[in-house]
Amino acid sequence: MTAPDNSSSQEPKDGEELRIGVFVCRCGTNIAGFLDTETVREYAQTLPGVVFAKENLFTCSEAGVSEIKRGIEENRLNRVVVAACTPRTHEPLFRATCEEAGLNPFLFEFVNIREQCSWVHKSARDSATNKAKDLVRMGVARAALLEAQTEIRSPVVASALIIGGGIAGLSAALSLAKRGFEVKLVEKKEEMGGMLRFLGRIYPADVDAREIVSARIEEAANHPNIEIFTSTQVSDLRGYIGNYTATLRGPEDRSEGITVGVIIVATGIRALVPEGLYGYDGRRVVTQIQFEQELRKGGDLPHQVVFIQCVGSRNRERVYCSRICCMTAVRQALMLKEKTPSAGVHILYRDLQCYGVEFEELLRKAKKVGVRFVAFREENPPVVDDGSVTVISDVLGSELTVPADRVVLSTALLPDESGAATSKLLKVPVDADGFFLEAHVKLRPLDFATEGIFVCGACRWPCTVSESIAQALGAAGRASVYLAAGEVAVEPIVAVLFDEDKCRGCGLCASLCPYSAIEMVETDSGTKARMISVACKGCGVCASTCYRRVIRMEHYSDEQMQAQISACLKGS
Amino acid sequence: MLDAGRHPNINILAYSEIAGVSGQAGSFTVQVRRKARYVKEDICNACGDCVAKCPGKAPDSFDMGLRNRKSIYLYFAQGIPAVMTIDAEHCRFFTKGKCRVCEKTCVKGAIDFDQQDEMVEIHAGAIILATGLDLYDAGRFPQYGYGRLPNVITGLEYERLINATGPTGGHLLRPSDQKPAEKVAYVQCVGSRDLNHCSYCSSVCCMYAIKDAMLAREHDPNSRSYIFHTDLRNVGKGFRNYERRGAEEYEIEYIRGRVAEIQEDEDHNPILWYEDTEKREVRNLQVDMAVLAVAATPSRGANALSELLGIEQNESGFLKVDGTAPVDTTVPGIFACGFALGPRDIPESVASASAAACRVAESLGYS
Numbered sequence: 035m036t037a038p039d040n041s042s043s044q045e046p047k048d049g050e051e052l053r054i055g056v057f058v059c060r061c062g063t064n065i066a067g068f069l070d071t072e073t074v075r076e077y078a079q080t081l082p083g084v085v086f087a088k089e090n091l092f093t094c095s096e097a098g099v100s101e102i103k104r105g106i107e108e109n110r111l112n113r114v115v116v117a118a119c120t121p122r123t124h125e126p127l128f129r130a131t132c133e134e135a136g137l138n139p140f141l142f143e144f145v146n147i148r149e150q151c152s153w154v155h156k157s158a159r160d161s162a163t164n165k166a167k168d169l170v171r172m173g174v175a176r177a178a179l180l181e182a183q184t185e186i187r188s189p190v191v192a193s194a195l196i197i198g199g200g201i202a203g204l205s206a207a208l209s210l211a212k213r214g215f216e217v218k219l220v221e222k223k224e225e226m227g228g229m230l231r232f233l234g235r236i237y238p239a240d241v242d243a244r245e246i247v248s249a250r251i252e253e254a255a256n257h258p259n260i261e262i263f264t265s266t267q268v269s270d271l272r273g274y275i276g277n278y279t280a281t282l283r284g285p286e287d288r289s290e291g292i293t294v295g296v297i298i299v300a301t302g303i304r305a306l307v308p309e310g311l312y313g314y315d316g317r318r319v320v321t322q323i324q325f326e327q328e329l330r331k332g333g334d335l336p337h338q339v340v341f342i343q344c345v346g347s348r349n350r351e352r353v354y355c356s357r358i359c360c361m362t363a364v365r366q367a368l369m370l371k372e373k374t375p376s377a378g379v380h381i382l383y384r385d386l387q388c389y390g391v392e393f394e395e396l397l398r399k400a401k402k403v404g405v406r407f408v409a410f411r412e413e414n415p416p417v418v419d420d421g422s423v424t425v426i427s428d429v430l431g432s433e434l435t436v437p438a439d440r441v442v443l444s445t446a447l448l449p450d451e452s453g454a455a456t457s458k459l460l461k462v463p464v465d466a467d468g469f470f471l472e473a474h475v476k477l478r479p480l481d482f483a484t485e486g487i488f489v490c491g492a493c494r495w496p497c498t499v500s501e502s503i504a505q506a507l508g509a510a511g512r513a514s515v516y517l518a519a520g521e522v523a524v525e526p527i528v529a530v531l532f533d534e535d536k537c538r539g540c541g542l543c544a545s546l547c548p549y550s551a552i553e554m555v556e557t558d559s560g561t562k563a564r565m566i567s568v569a570c571k572g573c574g575v576c577a578s579t580c581y582r583r584v585i586r587m588e589h590y591s592d593e594q595m596q597a598q599i600s601a602c603l604k605g606s
Numbered sequence: 607m608l609d610a611g612r613h614p615n616i617n618i619l620a621y622s623e624i625a626g627v628s629g630q631a632g633s634f635t636v637q638v639r640r641k642a643r644y645v646k647e648d649i650c651n652a653c654g655d656c657v658a659k660c661p662g663k664a665p666d667s668f669d670m671g672l673r674n675r676k677s678i679y680l681y682f683a684q685g686i687p688a689v690m691t692i693d694a695e696h697c698r699f700f701t702k703g704k705c706r707v708c709e710k711t712c713v714k715g716a717i718d719f720d721q722q723d724e725m726v727e728i729h730a731g732a733i734i735l736a737t738g739l740d741l742y743d744a745g746r747f748p749q750y751g752y753g754r755l756p757n758v759i760t761g762l763e764y765e766r767l768i769n770a771t772g773p774t775g776g777h778l779l780r781p782s783d784q785k786p787a788e789k790v791a792y793v794q795c796v797g798s799r800d801l802n803h804c805s806y807c808s809s810v811c812c813m814y815a816i817k818d819a820m821l822a823r824e825h826d827p828n829s830r831s832y833i834f835h836t837d838l839r840n841v842g843k844g845f846r847n848y849e850r851r852g853a854e855e856y857e858i859e860y861i862r863g864r865v866a867e868i869q870e871d872e873d874h875n876p877i878l879w880y881e882d883t884e885k886r887e888v889r890n891l892q893v894d895m896a897v898l899a900v901a902a903t904p905s906r907g908a909n910a911l912s913e914l915l916g917i918e919q920n921e922s923g924f925l926k927v928d929g930t931a932p933v934d935t936t937v938p939g940i941f942a943c944g945f946a947l948g949p950r951d952i953p954e955s956v957a958s959a960s961a962a963a964c965r966v967a968e969s970l971g972y973s
Contacts, residue, residue, distance in 0.1 A: 240929065354846045385840075389809040391806040391948045431886050469843070475953065480960055494843075503932050504958045507932075
């Protein structure tokens with residue numbers, strides 16, 4: 035492999051003389067204990083463009099930072115390279131140091147000779163020293179081509195669009211409205227309230243579901259900062275964080291345009307209708323939601339009830355566990371026993387998912403009042419007959435027939451049908467089961483990767499009412515960070531379309547961008563890509579796939595990376 | 607942790623305890639006891655020269671006591687703030703009156719043997735409690751032999767053994783003879799879902815046992831894992847798929863049944879006695895190591911802190927909340943998040959943390 039000769043590009047573009055300063059950190063013994071920092075410093079001094087090189091005991095200390103500042107001033111440095119630890123911890127400090135000394139912070143280059151060198155080559159001092167020299171040479175080569183950058187700022191409209199008027203959407207709306215932000219709450223059904231409209235008493239809150247949702251609907255309807263749109267769907271969405279324009283299509287196909295700064299998705303769930311499973315007929319064999327209505331109405335309740343868990347879930351077709359159906363079954367069993375203490379109740383389950391404190395307590399209570407629990411295996415599902423259910427007990431190992439004048443099927447919970455359309459419209463992903471996919475499954479559960487769009491409630495994953503409210507508050511809090519700031523600031527490491535004439539408008543970049551930061555626009559000279567800098571995360575997918583090669587990554591340009599690679603291959 | 611450490615609006619007071627609180631929502635005054643580290647926080651930069659020279663030794667609490675550290679130490683490599691602490695209980699100077707090697711070694715002059723606990727007063731409009739969890743005492747289950755049988759360890763000890771920065775460099779070496787542990791049994795619900803100990807489900811142990819077993823197999827293709835569970839609980843996003851992958855790709859054996867007793871043979875191999883519910887007979891399984899999924903409890907300081915703040919706890923010691931206001935404690939202006947509110951996994955903890963921050967903003971009228 036031959037390395038391209040990039041020596042000609044080592045001149046600053048505007049003709050000013052290149053004056054690079056290199057600071058090599060000993061980091062006490064963390065670096066100097068395992069490689070020869072003085073040798074690295076001497077070597078740095080010989081590199082093209084370097085006019086000053088210094089060794090520091092700790093570059094990050096007060097002393098080290100003032101040595102950088104003095105170095106910049108006394109030697110008129112216009113590029114600074116620090117060879118030390120990791121940018122994750124110390125880049126902000128060194129960038130700020132450059133800025134304080136009058137140098138644009140993006141003319142700073144960090145070389146990691148600790149985590150990526152001294153710490154991992156503790157028993158090879160000479161090789162570690164040579165590797166540090168290679169790394170410094172690469173850093174200097176890139177530094178020579180660095181350009182000054184300025185932070186990108188963009189205003190944020192102090193208004194939120196919330197999609198879904200269930201308990202999650204309502205809770206998020208009220209939180210934002212109370213803090214003075216304007217909310218547009220969109221519900222596709224004629225009535226707000228979502229799933230909770232069908233439920234009775236819920237745990238662990240121990241309140242009537244309709245009461246809490248009604249109270250919130252009333253509060254939202256009367257709140258001056260909340261505008262509610264029922265029987266309405268979002269039909270079009272354009273724009274980016276801080277400045278979205280949505281078209282809402284309401285009753286009789288009336289359309290209305292709104293402008294918002296952020297979006298919260300709370301489209302909820304539905305229960306699987308178990309057509310063809312266990313003799314489901316909606317009368318004798320019913321779903322949990324149907325049984326909930328029966329319990330609520332009171333009157334003549336069935337005397338022998340059998341619950342069958344995992345109907346349509348935890349199987350080949352739908353692998354996942356719907357999280358809350360075990361608890362619902364236990365709760366409904368308790369409600370029945372409360373009304374008819376002599377009723378016989380059997381819950382046929384695979385693994386009882388009563389996690390945490392309150393639901394385990396609920397389970398104990400149910401056992402105490404005589405609810406019977408029978409475990410079965412996936413390969414031996416219960417058989418529903420007229421007036422009875424037969425199951426092979428996993429514990430007894432034998433067949434058991436229990437009387438049943440009502441069979442309740444605890445069916446899988448699925449994302450609401452509108453989820454797919456919302457996903458497409460907002461360009462936010464769903465997982466294999468159709469639930470919305472957050473930016474990071476552990477650390478950013480309420481954010482989408484696209485900045486400015488958030489998710490909460492059961493559309494993310496089935497959850498209890500308490501969990502849903504907590505997520506709604508969390509999403510509202512996350513969204514409010516942008517609304518309160520009034521603007522969004524972005525590091526200027528973004529993609530730039532530097533030659534629009536050459537762009538053919540193929541749209542590959544826009545379709546691959548994971549952050550919806552590129553839109554295709556019609557211009558006089560045809561379709562062109564337009565970069566939305568404020569939404570760009572600088573990942574580089576667009577630049578590396580653009581076959582016209584007209585997208586540049588600021589601060590990580592092809593020339594900069596090439597220079598670094600060439601310097602690596604060149605050897606010392 | 608890094609982001610918090612360098613955020614200009616966040617002031618971290620580590621190695622500190624709440625000593626008193628007065629006032630009410632919108633205007634609290636909090637007394638914080640900053641415990642003496644005997645190291646000046648503003649000067650020390652954790653270079654480690656003192657640690658290299660320190661002659662004292664103490665069990666490494668971060669590594670669950672599986673190895674020793676020096677008497678002057680950094681709690682763990684990535685800890686924030688990155689500042690040394692002297693363990694006065696094990697320091698030669700504090701116990702024998704002679705040494706001061708660290709003081710002589712430190713070129714920055716960061717050691718201060720005269721440092722005293724210091725009281726700091728903070729004024730705050732709202733308070734968030736995120737006190738987390740501790741593990742229940744594994745020694746309270748004589749039938750499992752923890753502390754008596756060397757190769758019976760807790761889940762957290764396992765985490766240190768399989769960790770590349772841990773005492774064995776990430777090799778799963780069992781404590782009795784430092785030989786690789788290939789056959790590993792995981793015993794679930796040790797203290798959880800047990801009226802004699804913790805009545806609740808700790809909610810995270812089933813999943814971490816599966817993860818631990820997968821890590822073992824990734825480390826050693828000969829590894830075999832057996833998870834003894836009550837109900838296998840996997841209600842989180844993608845969890846059930848993970849469980850299936852455990853069985854299909856990592857050959858984990860899931861066995862329904864509580865382990866009755868653990869004994870050992872002359873080579874310290876644990877022998878687990880359990881009921882095979884499928885064959886309905888009592889069987890035993892000899893393994894190289896057994897890992898106990900000990901119940902997770904509210905953090906040890908939770909009771910005292912709750913009393914100090916006047917907030918209510920539930921019967922299990924977790925902070926009491928109303929299900930429709932899931933991060934509000936029983937005292938206005940004091941909010942909570944994470945495991946302090948009850949067992950939950952990382953995503954639920956993070957979501958509740960955002961919720962608590964949101965409630966603070968609401969309560970202080972930030973817009």
